Every structure is written in structure tokens, then in C-alpha cells.
Amino acid sequence: LTSTDRWHVPVNWVLSTDPNFNDTSPQGWIPPSFPAVAIDIPGLNQAEWYIVNKQQTGYYRVNYDVQNWAALASVLNSTHELIHVLNRAQIIDDAFNLARNGRVNYNYALEISRYLVREEDYIPWAAANAAFAYLDVVLTGSEVYHLFQRYVLELTAPLYSSLGFNNTANDEFVTAYHRTIVLSFNRRFGNEHCVETAQEMLESFRTTQVRLAADIQTTVYCSGLRG
Structure with missing residues (x-):
């Protein structure tokens, strides 16, 4: 060309x-x-x-x-x-x-x-993920950053409740990506239930050595090790 x-x-x-x-x-x-x-x-x-x-x-x-x-x-x-x-x-x-x-x-x-x-569909959330990731960077340290974090947590609350850490063998392929988006925001923006659950799962992994699903590994490792 x-x-x-x-x-x-x-x-x-x-x-x-x-x-x-x-x-x-x-x-x-x-x-x-x-x-x-x-x-x-x-x-x-x-x-x-x-x-x-x-x-x-x-x-x-x-x-x-x-x-x-x-x-x-x-x-x-x-x-x-x-x-x-x-x-x-x-x-x-x-x-x-x-x-x-x-x-x-x-x-x-x-x-x-x-x-x-x-x-509930992954595709619009993939677009939103890119948009919110940019705002996360530019708003960090600003006086409205906590408002932005709270807003995203409110938007993701229903999906966190339905997807959360509840991966199953019957999940569609894109569900893993969808779950990763939701867990990433909730971990980084301070959802206490998300952080505590991740820490508990890491302790269980240390004891049982049962492999964690790929779509929850980052959240579990980052939250668990930080705790």
C-alpha cells in the first residue's frame, strides 16, 4: 500500500x-x-x-x-x-x-x-475495560479517583455476584475473559469480599496444591500475597 x-x-x-x-x-x-x-x-x-x-x-x-x-x-x-x-x-x-x-x-x-x-455480555465490557483502564491511569492520585473506583465497583457488582470466583467446567470460552475483567477491577479498587476471598483461596492452594483456574490466578496471587 x-x-x-x-x-x-x-x-x-x-x-x-x-x-x-x-x-x-x-x-x-x-x-x-x-x-x-x-x-x-x-x-x-x-x-x-x-x-x-x-x-x-x-x-x-x-x-x-x-x-x-x-x-x-x-x-x-x-x-x-x-x-x-x-x-x-x-x-x-x-x-x-x-x-x-x-x-x-x-x-x-x-x-x-x-x-x-x-x-451481561462480554463484548461491551471488553470495550469498557479499555476505557476504564485509561481513566484508572489518568485519575490516579486525583481528588476524584475514589469516586471513579466506587463507580466502577457499582457497575461491576452484579457481575461480581454472578461470576466472581465461581468458574465451572461448563463456562463458555469468553466467560473466563469476562471474569478476569470483573475480578481485576474489584481487586484493584478495594472490594473487601474479593480481596478476602482471594486470600483464603491462596491459603487453600498452599495447603492442597490444587491448581487454580487461569481466570482467577492473577486476582488470587496479587490479593493473597499482598495480604
Whole structure:
């Protein structure tokens, strides 16, 4: 490839009036020679919200006006299942990365993230994990860091209760990754039950030498040895 290579960018969208995410074929194109192009979206004025890039079929980020960001936050916090899981992850990923670059106010990204307290799928949480990991670094030592930690603990509380250290042979492959995310936040952000359980499991491991599951090893070793 060379720096002169250009491509037509396919664009598709979904409206609140017809939330069908299955058809991901292009509904419009952005020509390679245009820095900006206007695309008419039929029915847009009648829609409460809209999403561009169904199922993240295009390799690009999407920014919205403040009204649509607020509308997306509203639908996610009320009926998030209405939006395809890949687009839930996309919205989280786009909102926080655009906020990181100053293109979106963090208020919208955080308001959107509130819905995660009811999110059970791994994919949106993988996007949130990257976003929160960045905020963990930049907020460390600040006067609001404890508020951020408490917020993430509140969001992960239902998953900590359901996943926790309760790995089984029937777990799906991604469940191990999901559990690792949840345990990592709860260990590092001071969930006492998480830390105490990890310390107890380490003591049991020292006694029995029964191998710990891979998805809980980091939490058990780090919490247990620190204690």
C-alpha cells in the first residue's frame, strides 16, 4: 500500500423507528476524494435516536450531535437489548475514545456507561475495560479517583455476584475473559469480599496444591500475597 491509496467507505445506519441491525449492506458511500459528504437518511427527523455503522461493519468511529448522544444514553439505560451487542460495544468504545480526544464531553460517555450495571455480555465490557483502564491511569492520585473506583465497583457488582470466583467446567470460552475483567477491577479498587476471598483461596492452594483456574490466578496471587 502507498499513501495515495484511497477507498470508498460504506455507510449504513439504523433508526429507532425500525431497529433492524441484521442487514449490514451499505446504504450510502463516502467517496475517497471528498473530505466531507452529506448523506440523506430517510425518516431521520421522525427517529428518537439513530446509530451509524451497524454491527461495526465499517472500520471507523462515529461521532454524533449532543442530542443523539443523550438519546443513545437514554435507550441504553432503559432497554439496552434493543441495540445489537456489537453496537453497544461500539457506542462505549466510540464515546470514550472521542471523549479522550476532546471531541465528546465525558459527561455523555459516563452517562452511557451507566447502563453497564445491567450488561451481561462480554463484548461491551471488553470495550469498557479499555476505557476504564485509561481513566484508572489518568485519575490516579486525583481528588476524584475514589469516586471513579466506587463507580466502577457499582457497575461491576452484579457481575461480581454472578461470576466472581465461581468458574465451572461448563463456562463458555469468553466467560473466563469476562471474569478476569470483573475480578481485576474489584481487586484493584478495594472490594473487601474479593480481596478476602482471594486470600483464603491462596491459603487453600498452599495447603492442597490444587491448581487454580487461569481466570482467577492473577486476582488470587496479587490479593493473597499482598495480604
